[in-house]
Amino acid sequence: MNPFTPSHDTRHEEKPPGALAGDYWRPDGSPDPLGSGLHAGIGVSLARVDGQRKVTGQAPFAAEFRFADMLYAALSYSTIANGRIVDIDTRAAEAMDGVVLVMTHENAPPLRTPPVFLGSPHGAAGDDYPVMQSDRVHWNGQPVALVLAETQEQADAAAESLLVRYARETAMTDFEIAKSQAREPDSVLGGPATITRGDADAAFETAAYRIDATYTTPRHNHNAIEPHALTLAWHHDGKRETLRIHDASQCVDLAVTSLADVFGLDPGQIHVTSPFVGGGFGSKTLWQHQILAAAAAKLAARPVRLALSREGVYRVVGGRACTEQRVALGADSSGKLQALVHTGVAAMTRHNYLPEPFVQATKCLYGVDNLRLAVTVADMHMLANTFMRAPGEAVGTFALESALDELAELLGMDPLALRARNEPERDPLSGLPFSSRHLREAASAGAERFGWSSRHAAPGSRREGEWQIGMGCATATYPYQRMPGAAARITLDAEGATVEVAAHEMGMGTATVQTQVAAARLGLPVETIRFRYGDSSLAGAVLAGGSQQTAAIGGAVIAAQRALVDALLARLEDDSPLAGLSADDIECRDAGLGAIGNAVRFVSYRELLEQAGKREISVEAKAADSEEKSHWSMHSFGTIFCEVGVSEVSGEVRVRRLLGSFDCGRILNAKTAASQFRGGMIMGLGLALMEETWFDARSGRIMNPSLADYHVPVQMDVPDIDVMWTDIPDPHTPMGARGIGEIGITGVGAAVANAVYNACGKRVRDLPITLDKLL
């Protein structure tokens, strides 16, 4: 199955797989033994632990929880982008059957503006627009009223009956105009908005081979299969008020701290759980609907369920911003890059902190001495843009990797050879060594399996009937991250172990993989591990974002395992076979602790508990500081290969084959990983060929807020997708693994565009690649 020979980092001494992880994050540390490839439980295709519950409807989602005496909420959305509400006639709605409350800015309780993600360390909100506190309208689609009724149908009907009069004011809703007034943002993901090395513009001018092109990408909206929803209740026991929320969340802890700010509560008064989430992709954070539902529940003094309609998600939850990007590449005749300029503008608001960071991938991919990267933003009257699977890289790699393809053609080089020619030895900007970079291996193995050598360099060389066939490739990349704040609790008992982390399962397989990892780490059978997550009352805070959750949980469980072993060793009797050993001499094996390299010195967990006179031992520990990225440049890589057919009659594009060859460190579960990669790549096909929000430049209104008009790929658009991986562990991450949640979407846009060019000789630099652009 895997064409790669696992290579082990010889700088480090091998430890047995059951040994406790050392300080992988330090230059003088040692790799996590679980990543070594020697542990039988890591990498295997364990089926989803919650699969049966999900397919039989036993897994409860946020809108399926109930509280006694619960009301149903419906929202009414503004139809102007900027201005004031003159009045809202609520009389008809209030008189309708079942209606309990109509909340508008006139009767909403005081709500503090929520702290924004990236703007505040405890912020989960997508923007800091005020929440129903005045007559101001800030975007087309802003909630202007919330209705509570005894049934959902009654609430919907009442919300539809509201008559709202507006005083319209001038709004910036046309990106073509807004971009002429683009500004440099304060920062891009915490870093500078402009990055220069050498003199890219001068080097470009004198380069022998040059490509200078503009690429545009449209707005995208979130379409998780589960629309955003929550069910909540306030409780008051006479002394203390508490808020209990079943939310669809990828950040339960940040949701708590943000809501505490909004309602002036102590975080301990709010409890958010999210046992199952039907996809997040960066959108299941905090938006106005959760705040409004909680405010209305407080006014009505009854529990509330609010489930956004599909349209509601488009109106209330931000999406990916549109971009216009320039890529200028200068190279010598050997293909060595002399200059790389990647600049551009993305739509944004004054109320959020995410300039679509489209230059992220460009920072690490190619070795070039002269580099200039710059992100500017165009302020618009719109719902704040937000994170959407590989924000930055998804659309940035479309521009960069299309330009590489154009340069390869100009040079008469194979596109893969051009990329290999520019593989950097160290991080091109920071100069740090890469923790583990095996892009070349991934690219060549992928090329071999895909049959890249059969590609004709000249466009339009291959056809079948009216179909022109072409192949393209592009590099995929996404950074490794391990955010601070993670902690884990391990509770050992006679039956096995419970591992608790305030993390999230959004369908990617977290519960399964972490069960698998915990079993391997503790030397226990998988069936005896109970992995608990999705609950803000659990230790630490782990964000399911930035493809970092697996590493973050891994780091926390490593720390908790050591704490558990320390706790067990501290309770040893003097004549124990393990007496005198320290945690570093110990491995977890066969449901107990043993001395490394000594089969006889072993005590089972059961005996350890009995000897300690405990039914269970519970420890909690925080993950080690996330220091590794200050020592190494840490990224995942891959190469996407694509074969398309383009109809010369209709311009229709159909993807015939798609392959992703990835270098993401150790793969922990081949089955769930393959699904993650494939899912990302399918989303990449959508980005390449059809996804596009119709944002009306006159009104700022999204005109296709439904899956009928906002197209994502359907079954017939998706060919068999082949995925493969190097499986080379990264010595500086927990389990040797890097995240895989987002990299799948990166590179796909360019791979498709490059294949389309190879098929028919038309270079499309404007996504999506629809048939009218190929006629």
Place this chain on the structure above:
Amino acid sequence: MRAFDYHQAVGSEQAIERAMRREQARYLGGGTNLVDLMRETIEGPAMLIDVSNLARDIEESESGGLFIGAGVTNAELAADPRVRRQYPGLSRAILCGASAQIRNRATVAGNLLQRTRCAYFYDIGAHCNKREPGNGCDAQEGFHRYHAILGTSSSCLATHPSDMAVAMVALEARVHLRGRDGERVIALTELYREPGERPDLETVLTAEELIVAVELPPLPMAASSEYRKVRDRASYAFALLSVASMLELDGATIKQVRLALGGVGTRPWRAWKAEAALRGRPANAATFEAAIDAELAAARPQSDNAFKVQLARRVVISELNQRLAQARQGGEAS
């Protein structure tokens, strides 16, 4: 959605009588479009008269054609062996539309009477003359990539979204209507109005008139009829363009031809001008090009849908070439 009354009709006479007695009553077929529109508050009938259980049979007519009950589902019609043998292009057209679930619910009459998918028609915040005559048309300067280039007016550019209806107008389908004054039969092409100044008036049906059946006349060349639908997404997308076509040769001359277009017209578009320019002419590229140019001469493309002129030209010529090749093969075989 507004509250409404529901009545399940036991026969067409009774359904019509009910409709006559009640203001704002609407007939309900599979509900795959009307109920959506009610949810979006675009439609708000006071009563739904469910006729989906009526007229569920497909029968052979005396003349050798087919008589299709209005309540036959799209799935049943597409799968009917007689349809697949005598009118394969119709079967193909139906299967190109919607999804399997929707085709299992949607009825023949409901499909014919489905309303446009124009985004501005669907958004009560937008101006739309079809929803509210005289209100203006935001599609003219807005998103209209899916909109019509033929039969448009300054009031409306919306396409009729059906695939089935395009195949049926090519097959010269006739629609059997029943109303307060008894029955009448009209050509399907006569069912639809062009938008003109009143895009809200979409058909010639009178208030209580009910479609009870669609009749397909016998048409031997329809045995090699075809339907090609062009769209970015391979399934579950409305047509940017579709072409229903069939051709019969007399030696090297076109004896008979039927051509209809979807995705480009404000109604299922029978390409009369093209057909006239093909009939009796030599079957070759020059004839085909002249014919489609004759049809598209009246096209009024806008910024987003201008590509459809070129697209229609290329796809129609390609389709006619394929029908020609098939007809020649058939001729050689017999």
